Amino acid sequence: MAKMEAKTSLLDNMIGVGDMVLLEPLNEDSFINNLKKRFDHNEVYTYIGSVVISINPYRPLPIYSPEKVEEYRNRNFYELSPHIFALSDEAYRSLRDQDKDQCILITGESGAGKTEASKLVMSYVAAVCGKGAEVNQVKEQLLQSNPVLEAFGNAKTVRNDNSSRFGKYMDIEFDFKGDPLGGVISNYLLEKSRVVKQPRGERNFHIFYQILSGASEDFLCKLKLERDFSRYNYLGLDSARVNGVDDAANFRTVRNAMQIVGFMDHETQSVFEVVAAVLKLGNIEFKPESRVNGLDESKIKDKNELKEICELTGIDQSVLERAFSFRTVEAKQEKVSTTLNVAQAYYARDALAKNLYSRLFSWLVTRINESIKAQTKVRKKVMGVLDIYGFEIFEDNSFEQFIINYCNEKLQQIFIELTLKEEQEEYIREGIEWTHIEYFNNAIICDLIENNQTGILAMLDEECLRPGTVTDETFLEKLNQVCATHQHFESRMSKCLRFLNDTSLPHSCFRIQHYAGKVMYQVEGFVDKNNDLLYRDLSQAMWKASHSLIKALFPEGNPAKINLKRPPTAGSQFKASVTTLMKNLQTKNPNYIRCIKPNDKKAAHVFNDALVCHQIRYLGLLENVRVRRAGYAFRQAYEPCLERYKMLCKQTWPHWRGPARAGVEVLFNELEIPEEEFSFGRSKIFIRNPRTLFKLEDLRKQRLEDLATLIEKIYRGWKCRTRFLLMKKSQIVIASWYRRYAQQKKYQKIKSSAIIVQSYIRGWKARKLLRELKHQKRCNEAATTIAAYWRGTQVRREYRKFFRANAGRKIYEFTLQRIMQKYFLEMKNKMPSLSPIDKNWPARPYLFLDSTHKELKRIFHLWRCKKYRDQFTDQQKLIYEEKLEASELFKDKKALYPASVGQPFQGAYLEISKNPKYKKLKDAVDEKIIIAEVVNKINRANGKATSRIFLLTKNNVLLADQKSGNIKSEVPLGDVTKVSMSSQNDGFFAVHLKEGSGAAGKGDFLFSSDHLIEMATKLYRTTLSQTKQKLNIEISDEFLVQFRQDKVCVKFIQGSQKNGNIPTCKRKNNRLLEVAVP
Ligand SMILES: Nc1ncnc2c1ncn2[C@@H]1O[C@H](COP(=O)(O)OP(=O)(O)OP(=O)(O)O)[C@@H](O)[C@H]1O
């Protein structure tokens, strides 16, 4: 996979051309068209050789993910499509592996994406360089320095919502392994005028808004601030809020970043105090106050704000107040104090605010540097990242633009120098003849600006230091004198000298023809801005502050170190720092990122040709391409070149065995490329024109298509063949399996047929043998029988004479005896069980034994019954006798009887002796109780039932109340004549009494009881044993009873199931009592 990837190239799937060097024809239109085409396809990066042109997409693109980082990691520059990561990787690897210090120069106009690009470079390098806790902390600190500096040094402008208002150069330092050690940041020319005044639609530095939006009430109170932006004169109001920017959240980010970078809490606090002081300074206002000498003196209108500032910063209020009203000028050991008028007071106030802020910013940079500086003293490798303002050409260009454009001239120069130097070095290294390249060298413009004697900056300084009245006009005059003849300098005067009247040039301006275009500068403000004056009284007031940070910011205020020499001018300071920067850059290997802004609206997908054209011009990009193409447009090491084009020649395809260079030579000869079109370097082939490269590319494409067809053809053939072979193989396997199966089947069939035939034959043989054996046996038996008969005949014939008279009888008896014997022996074995109810009896064997058999059965039954009875105890005997009696009385007569067979006869169901309720009853009865049971006595009058205790003793029947136990009636057994009951399944019975007896006064009793059978039996048995007379028991469904004088018929009828299974009794009339039995 990795190997395949390694063969990709920038030239693959190119949209337009990925490298402008290959642009054909090369002119401005084609250049812009190429950029536009790529931009429209989301390709925002394009190369000019090793320079990356980046067009701001103004929207997040998915090309910065960790996967992308991995994709570009350790790949050659031209291997993948152009990307800022490719450049970063190249720079980092060259730093790590070849020990070359690197610098990455990012230029472009405001909003072109420089700062974003610099962050991308840093994040890429952070992602690919070493890992580990310590290294990660260094990385984190380096990366987190960005938000801090952006908060203090960036602001919303009309061109960019996050415009860097300072130039930044950051050296990232690495050890020999390529692990980051630390860094150093340099800052250039903060646009401090913004602190006091912002153009329309722009804001002050972010930090002011961030504090007011994001700080807690508490914190604001400490800083003596109010949340309302409109309270502060220094905050332009028309665009205080920026779309998509959350100042409050950013404030938290900044504080967090400050913490990570290593700011102590008190330092952070001090920093914000200074910011607050600056903000509050803007609210100090002055009013004129006439003085005796007739001059106006300025006085502070409202001292409240001043008081708060002084409290915040620990400055003596009177000192500061005085500094806003007076100015001390020291000349020749004389101190002269002059009053300030209102305008001067405002100037002083603003100058203080600007100075305070810009010094704070520089202090921040120094403080960050302290934190991020490398901790070791080992030799370091350095990668510098320069994010600096690009050329600025506005309607009104002032001192700042002049300085910025000067810086860009210098950068262009170093670019030309280094690019050409590199180009030249490469040619020498590769042994290619160096031909002089025509290009524009801007050294002359640099000289115009920075020449120590005649340079514009020198003039300006001279003018500023000159005694007497110095104005911007005098400065212009001076310029006119000195530079008039310079070919890149123009002013109304110089033009006149050349007899060219240029009315487009106002009197107060001069024009410089920069390498990137002409820029007209307004001379107004040059002197002031260059002087950058802060009245000494103010710096001294600041130095006296008890706030340690503010004190440190104004060291020149220390009276002990008073220095009458003027501080260096802004111009000379900048020149010095640019010179240092250039020197620094010259020692490093440069890498360029040229940022282009596609439109003025900060809009995605919009490509404004005119705007881009303008930038291309002043960035000198065409110039870039020309320089790069001056000798040879394209170069490539032999190996990748041969690898890429080897298919174009028979000798080199598919493998070239010799050295790569020889291969390329053969290849180029074969392709008949004109000799002037290429040169062979030591390790690279140099191609003069892109045309040739494209021709090669076209041929390659064509050839690749042919090869693809060939590969496809071979692959298809191979695929078909393999498929065919596979199918053939499969067919053989299937056929062999089928044959085997068929043969198995056939064999099984033959085998089973053989077995059948065999079995038939065997069967036939066996049957034949059996028949023969049977025949033989029958023959033998027949012979024996015949012999036996014959012998018998002979014996009978012999013995007939002795036994003829009684032989028959004897045989008969003997036979009979034998039969009897056999019968009894068999009977013995077949005897049934001893259970009296076992009905089994063996079958009778002979008819003549019928009566014997029956008799034996009867005897056996009687015997086993006796045996069974013999086991009984006396008590059991009594019970069975009673049951027997019941059986004799009721079996097959009363339907209730079968149910009673299983119930044991208990007699005394009611345990009178144990129940204290019945004590009286018990005492009244002194005989043995045979029955004690609760019965229903049927009311003679209405047939309703009442419970009564029924007692049977040896001599009497007693009826007692169930509740009280009081005896109701007593009937001697001799008075009971009959007991009547139905044949049905009911418990009704009538006890008939002897007429005229004492108990019969009310007539017969009609009862109903569940234990009818037992009661009747016991009554019968007791009566029998007492009176020696059998009690008459009548079983009939209709009988008469005597109720007092009436004879009433009790009739049992089949009743309905209405009342369940309980028989109901009803008195129908005088004569009839009906019992319905269900
Ligand atoms: N590669 C990018 N991808 C997406 N958006 C980008 C990219 N580069 C820049 N931008 C957008 O453009 C805006 C301006 O970019 P940036 O601040 O880097 O410009 P600049 O060149 O540094 O401008 P200035 O000179 O004013 O500081 C960013 O805030 C961001 O919204």
Ligand SMILES: [Mg+2]
């Ligand atoms: Mg920026």
